[in-house]
Amino acid sequence: MTQRRQRCGKHARSVMADRRWVLLPLCARAAWLQLTDIGDVMPELRQPRANHAVSQDELARLLAASADELATALQHLVQRDILEQVAGGYRLKVF
Template identity: 55%
Template sequence: MARRERPGKHARSVMSDRRWQPLSLAARAIWLGLTDIGDVVPAIRAPGRSGATVDEIARYLGADVDAVRAAVPELVQCGVLEAVGAGYRLASY
């Protein structure tokens, strides 16, 4: 039987990161959501993968694609996400 991951297990380390404070609420929510999703979707965190597109990230999070599209540059600028191929992956996981 596969071990169940508990949602939010990365929250304490993410929220204590120095990059957390200046981020918008949308960027914070995306970062937290992606750390949980990264446990089960290798394209979100694995080096050498093609990454996940903005549309895929929005679908994984159940979020509005326009909100994700607006927050992604903020996450790239602070080094949380990095561009890989046609998508993005967590640079810090």
């Protein structure tokens, strides 16, 4: 059986329609869109296993972002209740 091709950006319309979208800086908007796509193929981003969430370093690697830029984006996403800090990492709450 062949694997279904993932369509990148399939969550974009719902994410951009969220009322919190306009309150976010561009770095946080970009991170949110990319994280929703990553969450489709990486379920631990949405539902972390016990005592193991996706760390900031892992997210920086997956997003090909610098740690400083990502830290700012993550701070805004946590403040707007889009991401949640759990077990030394992050969980995507809104997708």
